[in-house]
Amino acid sequence: MKQAGIVIEMENGRVKETSLGMITLAGRTADSLTAMVMSGITDDIADHLSEYGVHTIVDLSLPDAPEIRRNPAVQATAVVHAARELELDRILGLSSPEGKDLLPRVAALLDAPLIMDCVDADLKTGTATTSQYSGKMMAKIQLTGKILMFGIRPNAVLPESKPVPAKTVAMTMDAVVPENISLQSWDEADTEGRQSLVEADIIIAGGRGLKNKKNFSLIFDCAEKLNAAPAASRVAVDEGWVPYAFQVGQTGEKVSPQVYIACGISGSIQHFAGMKTAKMIIAVNKDENTAMMANCDYQVQGDLFDILTEIMRQL
């Protein structure tokens, strides 16, 4: 291995915590780390990245026009260009919503192997640890090829400070604007300022126990108080209480938050597949005899409406 490149994601002008965690993970097995930034580099961003162990910071210098710079097909060509210029032989990015639309594009253009949603990666040996069978299995996967790519599950590793001197490199390229795909419109951010599900520290999820759509608003209210991301089980989605985007599970998002608070969720095998890598699980349920109550860290038996209302009152 020569050079590992990391695609950095930003939020409100700052490097995402989950991107810093990815730098920490990469630094365990790579000697030299290059961060690829798409939004321009300020001193703050450069300091932040070097504090966590990045040696080289590259500005991918995307065009200013938002419909071009936000088009993942354009971003992919910029990453590919940087990978070739800098002779990167390992490329990492987050398996975040944006990453799922970017990393596979880069992998396809480079014709390089890619493993998404890695909870661990050894850049020296080219192995990745990821879930298979929708979270039911954990597999170690060997990649071979000239360039190996890893999509890292957000929050898989927490950031650790590891200051190194970093240099900033400007990349000059003429952005290739593809003619066959154009971005027409997009949401700047979650319109209600909610936390992104896969990147949240705390997730509070509701299931059948919420009983109806009106009650489900309690999950959203409580999430706001806790600065958590609201989520739902498949039942709550299928009943139409919440949109599909909030579903955690085998056919929803797979998440690894610091804390997962499951409210009125019995814990089907498909639901566990989406959240069992949470660092801590708190289960709130009337019924003690559910799979979730048996496979959690803290078991809170009682009326979830009373308990959540109390949490909100006490905060």
Add this chain to the structure above:
Amino acid sequence: MQIYVCVKHVPDSAANIHMIDDRNIDDSVPFLMNPYDEHAVTEAAAMKKQIPDSEIIAVCLGKKDAESTLRSALAMGADRGVLVETDDMCDSMTTARVLHAAIIRDGGADIILTGKESIDSEGMQTQFRIGALFDFPVVTNAASLEITKEKARVSCELAGGRTRTYELTLPCVIGAGRGLNTPIYPTFPDVVKSRKKPIETVARSQLDVSDAPGSAKIVSMAPLVQKRNPQKITGTPAEQAAEIIRILRQEAKVLS
């Protein structure tokens, strides 16, 4: 329009997966069409209604018994099926090459639909690789799709209800998400009719597929069990709430 739908034969999402050694699962569990691919087939059927002269071809790479997934696609509205038969586990680099070759051999596509990911290997990338091999544009996790003269307008879901809307020129590749539609549930007559629809079986070796310049191979796999020992939080709702808040602050340190 020639509409190709790539489908995968995967273990039922409700099945418990067991290992027979440290690399392979016990494949005696029920296998079905990958859930996201059901949305792709359903969308293809809707497209055919809108553009009458269309043909829907379901393509699958898999073992002989993957034919049942193609049969499901036929019952849901595909006109015919192509099974590229292999006993090997293929990574996405190889799978994309094979599907690309199978579609070219069959005649070529105006649009290719896939699921956004498979629920077994969770690669999330085959659609992009197929697109790159054809040099077709690709979007994934599509939640709405509108075909107008030579163009596809597609809204794709990010997370938390956010979307991005793209315009693609045809031919293109679209990875279906769950928000796209409600999968067709075939009626009994549909199932009967589908038995008469043709499925062509092609051996992988019959296709002209170049070797991929890289690979991804499982070296070991084990059930993901995380043994947790639940501690009870008891008391009145107020006491339980106070203890949860204390845990979030002091143990998990996620709350200020």
